[in-house]
Amino acid sequence: MIEDAKKSETGGARRSSLGRGLSALFGEATEDYTALDKVRQSKQVPIEFVHPGRYQPRRKFDEEAIQGLVESIRDKGILQPLLVRRDGDDANSYELIAGERRWRAAQIAGLHEVPVVIRDLSDREALEIALIENIQRQDLTPLEEAEGYRRLMEEFDHTQEDLAKAVGKSRSHVANMMRLLALPDPVKSMVQDGALTAGHARALLTASDPASVAREVVKRGLNVRQTEELMRGDSGKAKKASAGPAADSALRDVDLVNLEEEISARIGLKVAINPQGKRGTITIHYQTLDQLDDVLRRLGGEG
Known part of the structure; x- marks a missing residue:
C-alpha cells in the first residue's frame, strides 16, 4: 500500500x-x-x-x-x-x-x-x-x-x-x-542533415515540387513561417492555373485537405485527392519500388 x-x-x-x-x-x-x-x-x-x-x-x-x-x-x-x-x-x-x-x-x-x-x-x-x-x-x-x-x-x-x-x-x-x-528523398536528406526542420518539411508537403522549393528555402534561409507564406503564394498560383472554379473550390476545402493528411499519415506516402463532382481520383505518390510493393500488399489485404 x-x-x-x-x-x-x-x-x-x-x-x-x-x-x-x-x-x-x-x-x-x-x-x-x-x-x-x-x-x-x-x-x-x-x-x-x-x-x-x-x-x-x-x-x-x-x-x-x-x-x-x-x-x-x-x-x-x-x-x-x-x-x-x-x-x-x-x-x-x-x-x-x-x-x-x-x-x-x-x-x-x-x-x-x-x-x-x-x-x-x-x-x-x-x-x-x-x-x-x-x-x-x-x-x-x-x-x-x-x-x-x-x-x-x-x-x-x-x-x-x-x-x-x-x-x-x-x-x-x-x-x-x-x-x-511522404517527402521526396532530396528533401528528406535536408531534414536528416539539419538544413530543414520538421516544421519546414511539413510546410513543403503540399508543394508541386517539394525539392526545388526546399532548395529555395535553404538558399534564402527562410524560417518556418516564411516557408508557409511561400507555400501559400505557390498554392495561389496553382489555383489560378487550374481548370475550373469547381476544382478550385474543392482544393480549398479544409475537410478534403484533412482527409489527404489522414490517409498520408496512415500509409506514410503523399496522397492527393482530386474530386470531380461526385467522382474523383486518389493519387498515391511513391519514391521506391519497395513503397509500391507495400501499397499493393495493403490493397491486397495481406499482412
Whole structure:
C-alpha cells in the first residue's frame, strides 16, 4: 500500500511502463550513488559480447557528443547500465536495446567490460523502448522518429492512438511526423542533415515540387513561417492555373485537405485527392519500388 501511495504521489496520472521509458526499467536515478547502486546490481559482460540492436531507430550519432562521453567514462565509468536482451542465436551474445551511445564511447575509452541489465523483451517491446528512450532524450532526427512510428504501426499493428499513448505524444504529433515520410528523398536528406526542420518539411508537403522549393528555402534561409507564406503564394498560383472554379473550390476545402493528411499519415506516402463532382481520383505518390510493393500488399489485404 505504501509503495502504491508513493507511485501515486510521484507519478500523477497513471502512465504505462513503456510510456515512462527507461525509468520504468531502471528506476528514477536522481543521485550518482543511486546510479552506482544499479551498476553494482547489474551484470558485467565483455564488451565484445554486446552488439547493436536491430530496432535501434537512430542512424546518425553525434561524434562530438560521443567524445565528450568518452572522457566521462574514463573518469567515472558507466553510471547507467546498458539495457540488453539475449541473442537467440548465441547464448553468449547480447543485443542492445538502449545505451548504444554509451557502448560506442566505452569502446573508444578502452573498456573491456560493460554493465548490463538483461531483460526478456519481444521485438515489439525492443523497438518501443528504443524509440521511447531516444524521443525522451531528443536524440532522434524527425525522420528517424517518423520511421520508428511507421515500423511500430506496420510491423507490430499499432494504431496511431495506441502509439501516441505508448510514447507519451499526442495523436496529431504522431500523424504529423509520419507525414514527413511522404517527402521526396532530396528533401528528406535536408531534414536528416539539419538544413530543414520538421516544421519546414511539413510546410513543403503540399508543394508541386517539394525539392526545388526546399532548395529555395535553404538558399534564402527562410524560417518556418516564411516557408508557409511561400507555400501559400505557390498554392495561389496553382489555383489560378487550374481548370475550373469547381476544382478550385474543392482544393480549398479544409475537410478534403484533412482527409489527404489522414490517409498520408496512415500509409506514410503523399496522397492527393482530386474530386470531380461526385467522382474523383486518389493519387498515391511513391519514391521506391519497395513503397509500391507495400501499397499493393495493403490493397491486397495481406499482412
